[in-house]
Amino acid sequence: MRAGKVLFKMAKYDTVIGLETHLQLSTETKIFCGCGNVFGDPPNSRVCPVCLGHPGSLPVLNRKAFEYAIKVALALGCGVQRTVKFDRKNYYYPDLPKNYQISQYDMPIAYDGKIKITLPGGVHKVIGITRAHLEEDAGKLLHDIPGPSSYVDLNRTGTPLLEIVSEPDISSPEEAYLYLVELKRLIRYLGVSDCNMEEGSLRCDANISLKPAGAAVLGSKVEIKNLNSFKAVREALNFEVARQTEALDEGEAIPQETRLWHEEQRVTISMRTKEEAQDYRYFPDPDLVPFEVSSGVIESVRETLPELPASKQERFLGQYGLGEKDIELLISDIDLADFFEKTVKIFSDPQVVCNWVKGEVMMHLKEQGESIESLGLSPQTLAEIIQMASSGRISGLSAKSVLKEVIGTGRSAEDIVRERSLEQVSDKGELEGIVDSVIADNQKSVNDFRSGKEAAIGFLVGQVMKKTSGKANPKVAGEMLRKRII
Amino acid sequence: MIERTSDKKITRDTVRYVADLARISLGEEETDIFREHLEQILKYVEQLEEVDTENVIPTTHVLSSMKNIFREDIPAPSISPEEALSNAPDKADGFFKVPRVIKER
Numbered sequence: 333m334r335a336g337k338v339l340f341k342m343a344k345y346d347t348v349i350g351l352e353t354h355l356q357l358s359t360e361t362k363i364f365c366g367c368g369n370v371f372g373d374p375p376n377s378r379v380c381p382v383c384l385g386h387p388g389s390l391p392v393l394n395r396k397a398f399e400y401a402i403k404v405a406l407a408l409g410c411g412v413q414r415t416v417k418f419d420r421k422n423y424y425y426p427d428l429p430k431n432y433q434i435s436q437y438d439m440p441i442a443y444d445g446k447i448k449i450t451l452p453g454g455v456h457k458v459i460g461i462t463r464a465h466l467e468e469d470a471g472k473l474l475h476d477i478p479g480p481s482s483y484v485d486l487n488r489t490g491t492p493l494l495e496i497v498s499e500p501d502i503s504s505p506e507e508a509y510l511y512l513v514e515l516k517r518l519i520r521y522l523g524v525s526d527c528n529m530e531e532g533s534l535r536c537d538a539n540i541s542l543k544p545a546g547a548a549v550l551g552s553k554v555e556i557k558n559l560n561s562f563k564a565v566r567e568a569l570n571f572e573v574a575r576q577t578e579a580l581d582e583g584e585a586i587p588q589e590t591r592l593w594h595e596e597q598r599v600t601i602s603m604r605t606k607e608e609a610q611d612y613r614y615f616p617d618p619d620l621v622p623f624e625v626s627s628g629v630i631e632s633v634r635e636t637l638p639e640l641p642a643s644k645q646e647r648f649l650g651q652y653g654l655g656e657k658d659i660e661l662l663i664s665d666i667d668l669a670d671f672f673e674k675t676v677k678i679f680s681d682p683q684v685v686c687n688w689v690k691g692e693v694m695m696h697l698k699e700q701g702e703s704i705e706s707l708g709l710s711p712q713t714l715a716e717i718i719q720m721a722s723s724g725r726i727s728g729l730s731a732k733s734v735l736k737e738v739i740g741t742g743r744s745a746e747d748i749v750r751e752r753s754l755e756q757v758s759d760k761g762e763l764e765g766i767v768d769s770v771i772a773d774n775q776k777s778v779n780d781f782r783s784g785k786e787a788a789i790g791f792l793v794g795q796v797m798k799k800t801s802g803k804a805n806p807k808v809a810g811e812m813l814r815k816r817i818i
Numbered sequence: 819m820i821e822r823t824s825d826k827k828i829t830r831d832t833v834r835y836v837a838d839l840a841r842i843s844l845g846e847e848e849t850d851i852f853r854e855h856l857e858q859i860l861k862y863v864e865q866l867e868e869v870d871t872e873n874v875i876p877t878t879h880v881l882s883s884m885k886n887i888f889r890e891d892i893p894a895p896s897i898s899p900e901e902a903l904s905n906a907p908d909k910a911d912g913f914f915k916v917p918r919v920i921k922e923r
Contacts, residue, residue, distance in 0.1 A: 366894025376914070377902075378896050393888050393889065396891035425919065480918055611839060621879050622879055
């Protein structure tokens, strides 16, 4: 913080935040059985004796899930555990048919990593990663309120999860938000999870405590659950900072507890505190033998690492000569970056393509709120539309409307241009008569232009456009008008 | 969580606590019986403390030669929802039905 700011506002309390993020890994099958790892199927249709926890069934580790975990570990700069074991975390809840979750207790597959975030103003900050461990997801519960029952769907049971735990290095709700954005970007680059919070493939719990500014001892930790979006994380943490500040100001003690974020009321609500601390009785799972991670395995996974954001940024800077802000946007998502590069391969003016991507494409992306694939726009089609506009075959305005229609209907750009006869008239022979009549009918403007009023040409071009129902190529019309008037 | 006292005696409270964790209900008499059993078992296992285990990595699995058992990420058939629910004490609309686990707010 700059000196001026310190004088302006001296915080009374330091905020200490740590985040626990659960990622569902996008393997084909579950972590310990061959059931498909798919979202949205009918209840209890993706289950087998292993994920149902039937007696006598045995879990066998999915090699891909293991490799994905190592891949994340390497990208986060973590150490990779050379001997990996799994442990049982015992608890009774109907979303967990075995009454224990296979997880990792004291020997997580990855430890001691870091994530670099960029704070407003361009300052970098490193957030430590304590550990990342593999475990199985639990099932899903539906509650019939006020009825007497809960309903259990075990399709999700056994979905591979990687839990990533940050160090309590995060000092504000905004930093927590930036951490999550950066983590998601990295994971999406690695292609090991789609990070879709709505479908639960990325979930986050936050731990927050406040302590008097500069104090060494941490305050009581409050855990916040039910955070359904990055914005909810930031908002819930802001709420907690305010709530805890007020309580501390009043001399109240903050109880260590778990609170739920209430999405509609935008407040955190205390869950009833349990009388006894959970006793998970972790012990090594005898159903799974240990795994030795050789240097060879680590190296072969390292070879599968894609170009990560920092390297991509540098390459884009040299290769495309775009501004930093433009590059930042393009590399904010791996699919967007790939989409841009594929389009540039076909229409080779990076700045023009970038302008289209950050303008029109981003606009449609925001409206639909989904991924670039879901727009149904291929790089070929975007390049085709840009080509039509830059050759003057259609106007810039038409090009935007064609793009919109392609995205909305999936029809080909060529068909749309033909059907709506959007082609501009650039043929001088065709425009000659119209240009002449516009000059004849608007002598005042013609004289204005002759006497140096540059703006008059715009009016005359407008008249040509009007007479051609917008079909004339305004650039060509302008050139013709100038030539004839002078 | 209950800390064991230094003389490693199993108390009736310990037995009740462990029974609770295992979701077993014990009568007074049974609590006494199991207190004695557990104490005997612990005493037996305590013999291991005579061995010097400094610098020995804890054994997590007895099959020391067996390592790195993976399956490839290839889908295998699941069982049908009907079959999955065939042992369920209660079910509805393809779900396992259980007593409601969250309270009204």
